[in-house]
Amino acid sequence: MKLAYWMYAGPAHIGTLRIASSFKRVHGIMHAPLGDDYFNVMRSMLERERDFTPVTASIVDRHVLARGSQEKVVDNITRKDGEEHPDLIVLTPTCTSSILQEDLENFVERASMTTQSDVLLADVNHYRVNELQAADRTLDQIVQFYLEKAKAKGELPEGKTAKPSVNIIGTTTLGFHNHHDCTELKRLMADLGIEVNEVIPDGASVHNLKRLPQAWFNLVPYREIGGMTARYLEDAFAMATVDIAPMGVVETARCIRRIQQVLNAQGADVNYEDFIDHQTRHVSQAAWFSRSIDCQNLTGKKAVVFGDNTHAAAMTKILAREMGIHVVWAGTYCKYDADWFQEQVSEYCDEVIITDDHTVIGDAIARVEPSAIFGTQMERHVGKRLDIPCGVIAAPIHIQNFPIGYKPFLGYEGTNQVADLVYNSFTLGMEDHLLEIFGGHDTKDVITKGISADSDLAWTADGLAELNKIPGFVRGKVKRNTEKFARDRGFTAINVEVLYAAKESVGA
Amino acid sequence: MTLADTKPQALDFECETGNYHTFCPISCVAWLYQKIEDSFFLVIGTKTCGYFLQNAMGVMIFAEPRYAMAELEEGDISAQLNDYEELKRLCLQIKRDRNPSVIVWIGTCTTEIIKTDLEGLAPRLEAEIDIPIVVARANGLDYAFTQGEDTVLAAMAHRCPDKAPVLEAEKKERNAISTLLNFGKHKDDVATADSEYHDHPPLVLFGSLPDPVVTQLTLELKRHGIKVSGWLPSKRFTELPVLEEGYYVSGVNPFLSRTATTLMRRRKCKLIGAPFPIGPDGTRAWIAKICSVFGVEPQGLEEREAQIWQGLEDYIQLIRGKSVFFMGDNLLEVSLARFLIRCGMTCPEIGIPYMDKRYQAAELQLLEQTCSEMGVPLPRIVEKPDNYNQIQRIKDLNVDLVITGMAHANPLEARGISTKWSVEFTFAQIHGFTNARDILELVTRPLRRNHSLKDLGWDKLVQEAASV
Ligand code: SF4
Ligand code: SF4
Numbered sequence: 014m015k016l017a018y019w020m021y022a023g024p025a026h027i028g029t030l031r032i033a034s035s036f037k038r039v040h041g042i043m044h045a046p047l048g049d050d051y052f053n054v055m056r057s058m059l060e061r062e063r064d065f066t067p068v069t070a071s072i073v074d075r076h077v078l079a080r081g082s083q084e085k086v087v088d089n090i091t092r093k094d095g096e097e098h099p100d101l102i103v104l105t106p107t108c109t110s111s112i113l114q115e116d117l118e119n120f121v122e123r124a125s126m127t128t129q130s131d132v133l134l135a136d137v138n139h140y141r142v143n144e145l146q147a148a149d150r151t152l153d154q155i156v157q158f159y160l161e162k163a164k165a166k167g168e169l170p171e172g173k174t175a176k177p178s179v180n181i182i183g184t185t186t187l188g189f190h191n192h193h194d195c196t197e198l199k200r201l202m203a204d205l206g207i208e209v210n211e212v213i214p215d216g217a218s219v220h221n222l223k224r225l226p227q228a229w230f231n232l233v234p235y236r237e238i239g240g241m242t243a244r245y246l247e248d249a250f251a252m253a254t255v256d257i258a259p260m261g262v263v264e265t266a267r268c269i270r271r272i273q274q275v276l277n278a279q280g281a282d283v284n285y286e287d288f289i290d291h292q293t294r295h296v297s298q299a300a301w302f303s304r305s306i307d308c309q310n311l312t313g314k315k316a317v318v319f320g321d322n323t324h325a326a327a328m329t330k331i332l333a334r335e336m337g338i339h340v341v342w343a344g345t346y347c348k349y350d351a352d353w354f355q356e357q358v359s360e361y362c363d364e365v366i367i368t369d370d371h372t373v374i375g376d377a378i379a380r381v382e383p384s385a386i387f388g389t390q391m392e393r394h395v396g397k398r399l400d401i402p403c404g405v406i407a408a409p410i411h412i413q414n415f416p417i418g419y420k421p422f423l424g425y426e427g428t429n430q431v432a433d434l435v436y437n438s439f440t441l442g443m444e445d446h447l448l449e450i451f452g453g454h455d456t457k458d459v460i461t462k463g464i465s466a467d468s469d470l471a472w473t474a475d476g477l478a479e480l481n482k483i484p485g486f487v488r489g490k491v492k493r494n495t496e497k498f499a500r501d502r503g504f505t506a507i508n509v510e511v512l513y514a515a516k517e518s519v520g521a
Numbered sequence: 522m523t524l525a526d527t528k529p530q531a532l533d534f535e536c537e538t539g540n541y542h543t544f545c546p547i548s549c550v551a552w553l554y555q556k557i558e559d560s561f562f563l564v565i566g567t568k569t570c571g572y573f574l575q576n577a578m579g580v581m582i583f584a585e586p587r588y589a590m591a592e593l594e595e596g597d598i599s600a601q602l603n604d605y606e607e608l609k610r611l612c613l614q615i616k617r618d619r620n621p622s623v624i625v626w627i628g629t630c631t632t633e634i635i636k637t638d639l640e641g642l643a644p645r646l647e648a649e650i651d652i653p654i655v656v657a658r659a660n661g662l663d664y665a666f667t668q669g670e671d672t673v674l675a676a677m678a679h680r681c682p683d684k685a686p687v688l689e690a691e692k693k694e695r696n697a698i699s700t701l702l703n704f705g706k707h708k709d710d711v712a713t714a715d716s717e718y719h720d721h722p723p724l725v726l727f728g729s730l731p732d733p734v735v736t737q738l739t740l741e742l743k744r745h746g747i748k749v750s751g752w753l754p755s756k757r758f759t760e761l762p763v764l765e766e767g768y769y770v771s772g773v774n775p776f777l778s779r780t781a782t783t784l785m786r787r788r789k790c791k792l793i794g795a796p797f798p799i800g801p802d803g804t805r806a807w808i809a810k811i812c813s814v815f816g817v818e819p820q821g822l823e824e825r826e827a828q829i830w831q832g833l834e835d836y837i838q839l840i841r842g843k844s845v846f847f848m849g850d851n852l853l854e855v856s857l858a859r860f861l862i863r864c865g866m867t868c869p870e871i872g873i874p875y876m877d878k879r880y881q882a883a884e885l886q887l888l889e890q891t892c893s894e895m896g897v898p899l900p901r902i903v904e905k906p907d908n909y910n911q912i913q914r915i916k917d918l919n920v921d922l923v924i925t926g927m928a929h930a931n932p933l934e935a936r937g938i939s940t941k942w943s944v945e946f947t948f949a950q951i952h953g954f955t956n957a958r959d960i961l962e963l964v965t966r967p968l969r970r971n972h973s974l975k976d977l978g979w980d981k982l983v984q985e986a987a988s989v
Contacts, residue, residue, distance in 0.1 A: 014597055014607040016614060017571055017590040024568040046630045048545020048661030051573050053928035063935035065912075066928065069540050074662050078634075089540070096909065108567045109630045112598055140595050143568075409576070 019371045019391055021321075021346035021409060026107040027052055028147030029135040032155065032238075033103040034067050035186045035214035039155075040099040040130075041068040044086055044117065045107040059412050060187060069093055073110050082113070083120050090124035090132055100219045101131045101155070111139040131219075133158060145237040145321070146349060148185065152214055153241035156222055160249070163223035170227055177276045177283070178208040180228045180246075183239030184215040189324070189408040190422050191215065197424035198234065201259070205269065205285060207276075213242075226250040230275045234258050234423055236322040237347065253278070259423050260327035261431065262293055262300050263334055292425050299428035302436070303335050311338055311439055317381060318343040318362070319374055319388040320407025322350055324422070326357040328387050328406050331431060333361035338435075341381045342366050344374060385438040404438040470496050473508040480512065531889060532899055534876065539907020542928040543850045543874055544944070545573055546659040546669030547627050552948070553673055554587045556729045559757045561621035562588035563611065565639070566629030587619060593631055600635070605642050609650065616652050623680075623758040625673060628658035653758065655680060665874035667776040667851045667947060670729055674753055674780040678727075678788060681753065681764040719746040721815040725762045725790070727753040727780050728773035730952055737953045738773065738798060745812055745819050753780070764788045771811060773798055773952060776852035778880035794880070796887040799853070800860030801829040801957045806887055829954045833864070836961035839968050841865035843921040846914075849873045849906050850926040850943035855881060857924070857946060858900060859888040860960065867897045869918050872906035922967060939967040 026043060030052045033041035043050060050070035056062050071089040073082060090102055104121055106113075117134050125132040136154050137147045163169045179202055184195040195212060202209050210228035211221055225231075230253040231246055233239040243254040253275040259268035266289045273285045293300050316338050318329045322345050329343040344366035345354045351367040358365060366377055375395045378386060386396045386403040390411045396403035405414065406422070421427045472480065483491050498515035499507050547570055550562040564570055571590040591611050596602040612624055628639050643654040657676040659669035726738070726749055739749045751762025753770075764770075766789040772781055775797050784790040795810035796803045805826040812819045845861050847854040849872025858868045878885065892899050903911075908929065915923055915938060923933055923940045930940045945963055950956045 014565075014591045014593060014602070014611055016611050017592040020568065020572055020575060023572040023576070026569070027572065045569075046545075046661035047543065047665060048547065048573065048630075049569055050542055050928070051544070051576065053542060054926075055576060057929070057931045058927050061931055063932060065932040069909075070542075072540060073630075078662065107569045109569050109634070112631060112634050140598070 021369050021371070021389065021391070023144035023409070024108050025137050025139045025142050025144060025147035026105045026135075027055075028142075028144035028149075029103065029105045029137055029151045030068055031144070031185045031187050032148050032151040032214050033101075033105075033135075035184075035216070036101070036155070037216060037218050038097075038099045039067065039101045039103060039219060040093050040097055042086070042089055042093065042102060042104045043068060043070045043107060044073065044082060044104060044115075045070050045110050046073045049107045049109060056186060059410060060415055062186075067097070067099070073113075078113075082110075082115055083123070086117070086120045087124045090121075091127055094124075094128040094130050099130045101133065102128070103133050103135055103151070103155070105135040105137070106139060108139040131158070142349075145347065148238045149241045152182075152238065153245055155219065156213070156225065156242050157245055159219055159222040160225065169223055172227070173229055173279070174208060174210060174227050176208050177206065177279075177281050178210040178228045179272075180210050180225055180231045181212045182231050182233050182242050183235045183237075184212055185238060186215060187410055188215075188235075188238070189321075189410055189414055190420060193416075193419055193421035194234065194423040194427070196419070197421035197426050198232070198259070200426075201269075201424045204288065205272065206283070207272070226252060228252070229279055229281075230255055230272065232256075232272075234323075236326075236350065236353065258323050258327050260324070260427060261331035261335055262297060262303075262425075262428050264327055264330060265289075265424060265428065266293065297425040297428045299335070299425075299432040302432045303337075311336055311435070313337065313339050314385070314439060315339050315341050315381065315383040316385045316387060317341050317378060317383045318406070319345070319366070319386075319392055321345060322347040322354050322357075324407040325387075326354055328431075329358045329361050332387070332435070336435060341383055342377060344368065344377070385435075387434075387438070402438045404434040406434070470499055470504070471506045473506055476506075476508040476512055479509045532885060533901045534878075534904065535901065536904040537907045537910065538905050539910060541849060541872070541874070541906050541908045541911075542926045544666040544926070545570070545661045546664040546666055546672065547574065547629060547661075548666065549659060549669030549673060550574070550588045550625075550627060553625075553670060553729055553754070556731075557623075557754050557756065557758055559622035559759060560587060560625055561615050561619055561623070562625045562627060563591050563615065564588065564627040564629060565591040565593065565608075565637070566627075566631050567593055570629050570631075587621060589615070593635075598631070598635055604637055605646065608642060609646055612646060612652070612654070613650055616650060621652070621758075623653040623655055625655045625657060625676075627669075627673075628656065628660055630660045630662050633658065633660050633662055653680065665850075665852070667774070667853070668779075668875065670774075671777045671779045674727055674729070674777060675783040677754060677758075677761065678764070678780060678783045680758075681761045681788070683763070683765060683788070685763045685765065717743065717746065718748040719815065719817050721747065721817065722767065722769055723750040723763075723765070724748065724769045724771065724793075724811070724815075725751045725753060725764060726771055726773055727784065728777055729754050730773060731950055732756065734950050734952050734956065737955050741798075741804070741808060741953055742811065744825075745808065745817055745822070747811060747815060747817060764790055767791065769793055769814065771795060771807075772880070773807075774853070775856055775881055775884060776875075778877040781880050794883045796859070796884045797856045798952050799856040800863065800960065801826045801833070801954055802863045802891070803856055803860060803884075803887070804952070804954050804957070806883075810883070825954060829957055833958055833961055836958065836965050837864045839965045840922075840961070843867075843968070844869060844918070845922045845924060845964075846911075846918065846920040847871045847873070848908060848911055848923060848925040848929065848943070849903070850924075851947045853943075853946050853951075854924070855884050855888055855902070857960070859884065859891050860957075861964065862888070862895055862897060862900075863891050864961070865895070868900040869898075869920065870911070870914065871900045871902045872911060873902060873904055876902060876904045922964070939971060941967055 030041045033039050053066040053068055056066045071086050077085050121132045121134045135151050137150050181198055184191045199209055211225055231243045233243045233256040246252040247254055255271050257268040257271055259265040269285050269289055273283050276283050316332055318325050325345045329340050332338040333340050340362035342364040343358045343362040346369040348367055348369055355365055371391050378395050386392050386401055387406045389407050393403040393405050420430050495512050495515040499511055504511050547564050554562050626639055639656045643656045647654045655676045657672040659672045742749055753762055755761050768790045770784045770790040771793040781792050785792050793811055793814050796806040798804040798807040809819055844867045854871045854873045858871050862868055923938055924943050925940050926943055930942055933940045949959055951960045
């Protein structure tokens with residue numbers, strides 16, 4: 014048993030259902046107790062999904078426990094087959110119902126004797142893997158199922174597409190800015206003259222999976238989901254994989270160069286150098302931002318980074334390489350893939366932290382008192398308590414990660430978004446200057462700070478008048494710092510002298 | 522209070538035993554830990570339970586609140602580890618870090634399936650580490666959503682002191698709560714305060730309500746000279762109300778049938794079965810019933826009700842003649858439907874996860890009476906509904922408003938069907954006269970929203986002719 018307050022990645026069945034419900038006309042059936050069907054809530058509320066989530070809970074209750082689940086599960090599969098006519102039904106237990114150790118494989122066999130749709134049992138070990146690993150596995154399982162089936166029937170299309178083409182693998186429902194990333198990747202591919210063969214799983218039809226091998230290469234933008242599928246396609250169909258996340262100016266260029274290499278190796282003759290140069294210097298604003306005075310003020314500032322492998326690694330590189338920011342530590346919660354992360358970021362930060370314990374991360378933030386945090390919603394919250402700004406760069410997702418406006422993290426538009434995020438996360442320019450004068454960035458005494466909101470100290474008229482002259486956006490902070498100073502020194506009233514004594518003491 | 526007391530049911534009950542969406546009952550920790558300020562809730566379950574609390578409830582476990590997961594790992598499930606030692610380790614840590622007055626263990630489906638004997642372990646551990654441990658099995662195998670609170674309150678009912686402490690100085694005091702309330706007051710004040718009340722047997726109310734609502738309902742009864750001796754739950758575990766044999770109890774929520782049973786059978790209290798104090802009609806009926814049990818003549822109760830209705834008229838105009846459909850989620854459905862029918866709405870169907878016809882008897886009777894007085898058909902009451910079938914019925918009936926769980930709200934809206942989340946009624950302050958308007962504020966919001974957007978033609982925002 015372990016005491017847990019917070020999870021960075023969800024349980025396995027969430028990953029399986031993210032894949033199943035990303036496809037078109039695939040229905041997920043959860044063999045689970047009543048309260049486990051919150052995936053539907055997450056999808057319809059967080060993602061503001063207009064359609065009914067194609068997931069049904071086949072409810073395990075006392076009655077079912079006593080009689081065994083077979084009849085109920087088979088009934089529900091058959092029923093959904095008749096009601097919704099999906100192409101595929103994916104059955105998954107949750108970690109709770111997997112304890113029952115029922116022969117779900119057998120249920121699936123029984124049900125598929127009568128169904129029109131294909132039926133699969135998600136082949137995931139619910140005791141051992143988390144949401145991300147399960148998603149990776151389920152996608153691989155579905156792709157293999159349909160490719161093997163097509164192969165057996167002799168339905169695999171021959172050869173490659175005439176023009177260079179790509180499969181984009183790993184875009185899912187409830188993924189961190191996945192929809193916007195996908196749009197951006199499609200634009201990028203169009204700019205490079207590459208046709209998008211298939212995007213899986215989001216919006217894909219399982220019937221089109223047999224077309225996957227026609228593409229010239231597979232692009233796997235996220236380290237977490239899609240890798241297993243790409244490896245399978247590599248082994249079974251000798252397809253090339255590009256698994257560099259095009260996040261940040263430098264990595265985007267590296268990704269494009271790798272694509273160029275892969276295409277040219279298959280007989281194309283492309284040269285993307287001019288494109289990269291043009292995008293970098295004139296189209297993307299990020300490189301110019303790095304050069305601008307705004308960013309100059311960021312030089313040497315301290316930041317920490319935490320998230321999933323993809324985003325934490327890319328962000329670390331952007332901060333260190335492209336903006337001259339000092340990354341004190343970078344961390345990931347993808348413990349199962351820690352070596353990769355180590356290798357990616359070691360040279361860009363002082364320390365690497367691998368943990369899925371949020372308290373370790375909270376303490377690590379408090380310890381280094383960075384000027385900005387780039388992390389998950391959890392770190393954003395830690396930042397709030399410590400009064401350190403935080404840019405959210407990774408899941409677990411939150412409704413704020415489904416912005417209405419276009420906010421990709423990948424590609425050249427992604428570089429702009431990330432630059433904005435960085436800029437807005439640091440307190441800069443005028444504000445920063447004033448904070449320095451009045452001793453801002455107080456991160457030590459959180460408790461006193463909370464109390465000083467409704468003050469026990471009196472401000473004299475002249476003190477208040479002076480305070481009011483300070484620009485509004487830093488006034489609260491100056492007020493708190495001054496009050497803290499006054500409290501420490503035992504003043505009961507704050508006049509203009511005390512205000513400036515506070516300023517001086519900070520300067521000292 | 523049994524069905525036999527009431528006239529033969531004309532209501533149509535059916536159990537669809539379908540696939541329906543609701544929240545897991547462990548969600549009750551989200552409001553109970555706030556209500557009981559010196560408590561700590563430990564949910565003993567899997568990652569699935571934890572992720573539910575973190576995510577679906579929207580109550581992110583950020584500021585280390587007074588609840589946590591005891592996450593069962595493979596070793597626990599395969600019984601390689603010793604439950605007692607594991608729980609002891611965690612509870613000692615909680616005691617050291619948070620020092621609560623009580624730790625509430627919330628059992629889950631997993632502890633049911635692997636048959637962890639929480640009730641057996643708790644007394645031993647309580648004795649060893651010297652902190653009260655209350656066990657509630659709020660699992661999703663047996664219960665739905667709000668019934669989680671029922672399991673916790675039923676368990677806590679056992680912990681209420683059974684004898685009012687008799688203090689030397691204030692022998693007159695009947696129980697600990699009033700002693701505390703009057704702490705520091707002069708004797709004379711206390712005497713005057715008491716004279717405002719009729720002499721009636723002690724009354725304890727059960728159900729977790731936000732503190733302002735507790736005060737409102739307590740004062741509402743005080744108007745009629747009825748004194749509330751205490752509430753279960755109290756704000757602090759250490760201040761649980763005294764329950765002596767023969768005390769009267771009354772529930773404020775329709776999902777508390779186990780608590781009611783426990784209070785009657787185990788604590789030998791007398792249950793006042795009344796409609797629930799939701800809506801002016803329900804509140805009036807609730808007060809009137811309590812008064813009648815104590816032989817008290819209510820003072821100006823009807824006038825007060827009438828005055829509240831007057832204040833609702835502008836909202837009622839928006840819903841009069843419209844229809845409302847309850848998909849079923851939090852067990853507040855019957856009370857809300859009864860109030861909305863009184864407001865002039867019609868209600869073809871009340872879906873509900875679980876229907877205790879005995880505990881809800883007075884409420885069901887009021888529903889019938891309301892329908893006949895308003896001249897509208899009785900709703901059919903569908904227990905454990907099937908959401909898929911319900912959506913077909915909603916389309917067939919062309920209802921004006923659907924009260925639904927969160928999973929279906931956006932898809933229904935996208936198909937031009939107005940919705941309100943049922944969970945909002947769980948969390949909003951809806952009880953008593955004062956808050957009747959808040960119910961209508963919620964109910965009318967989608968209709969008012971429609972009114973402001975009506976000229977834009979944005980009714981249907983899905984492409985296929987709504988392939989549900
Ligand atoms: S239904 Fe059971 S397993 Fe699921 S969240 Fe609730 S208690 Fe946990
Ligand atoms: S170990 Fe398994 S059963 Fe336990 S929480 Fe993780 S996935 Fe669920």
